[in-house]
Amino acid sequence: MPSPLPHDPIAEARRQWTAHGWGEYADGMAAITSVIRAQQIFLARAEDVLKPLGLTFARYELLTLLHFTRSGALPMAKASARLQVHPTSVTNAVDRLEKVGLVRRVPHPSDRRTTLIEITADGHGLALTATEQLNTTLFSDPGLASDDLAPLLRILARLRQEAGDFDQPAQW
CATH class of the missing domain: 1.10.287 (Helix Hairpins)
Known part of the structure; x- marks a missing residue:
């Protein structure tokens, strides 16, 4: 630094x-x-x-999103929408994660036009390891006093809602 x-x-x-x-x-x-x-x-x-x-934050976010899904898979377009990034960014992240065996592309069972991104067992394991390390070293102490976090979250949620990120007010 x-x-x-x-x-x-x-x-x-x-x-x-x-x-x-x-x-x-x-x-x-x-x-x-x-x-x-x-x-x-x-x-x-x-x-x-x-x-x-071996991860960037963007790839970590994609792995974690897939880890949180019930089936471990999402359509590429849905992953892009939930991560609020351009589809090209998701494709790039999937390409990199697929090369190292953390995700795979699979055909959608009922829509031939759609490709699913599916997390592998190794991807689940790495998502958990990365989350534990982020929780311990960064999220537990983001560099802000704990009393400042709730007001900051409310302010940023209001800004994001007014910018059109979501409809329903966030509950902080």
Whole structure:
């Protein structure tokens, strides 16, 4: 990890925004930039845990999604929708996971046009191992005080709902 900067660059950008006559937009810019930077920090931490297991966070999410299904399989389009990523991203993740025997493509039993992604026994095992490691090293201590988590989750859920991610309000 690089050495910390002597000052907060987002706070400085906010100050500059205001100084250059864009003050009414400064808080919005700072909020969006802060969330993007926080996402980068969280993703880097998750990738540090998953890299020794041969996974990226995207591949971990797909394995875990399949692990949670009753049958261990989902249509590619449904996996894409649930992960909220472009179908090409799912195809790429499936290609990589299939090469190492963690998932396989199987024909849908009643729809010849649909291909299912099915998790293998090795995929189930790795999903559990990866989850245990993420729970222990990252999710148990995301770097935020526990009192801050519930309000943050409510705020982000409201933002995601208003952006059209889901219809029903989340229960936090």
